[in-house]
Amino acid sequence: MIRYGDAALTLAAGLTAGTAQAAPTIEGLLKDGWEIVGLAGNYDVRTSLLLFRKKDVTYLVQCSTLYDVTRDKRVVVNCYELH
Template sequence: MRWIGLAFYLLSACAASAAGNPLTIERLLSDGWEVAAYSGNLDVRTSLILFRKKDVSYLVQCSSLFDVTRAQRVVVNCYELH
């Protein structure tokens, strides 16, 4: 469970990287989405988080990468699963 806290800390620290209003973990949580599943790697550099929301017929999956060798250390990609 402590890895989930670390993942949320790392993911919430990332900045929006695309134009417009990209899906972010912060935005999903503030809009009432719930964590449905979480999968992390043993070295805690990559993880997947699956979100669900009542009254919505699709899920949202967010993948994250933490790499200290990059200028943008945390990279998050969220997308809808229809």
């Protein structure tokens, strides 16, 4: 049985290990030849998801975007690989 503290440490270790490689950016993906194959937006037009694929790659990349007027950095983008 995994206790809450153990699960949190395992998750933190995984996140730390995963951050060694820089996260992809939308600009970088487009420059590297990735193409947009899917787009989903929210009704309030503040959030959206973009799905990218590349011809010779076996996984997809998904980017979520958020526009938040309450933040100092108003546009927040998070891209990650989907294996």
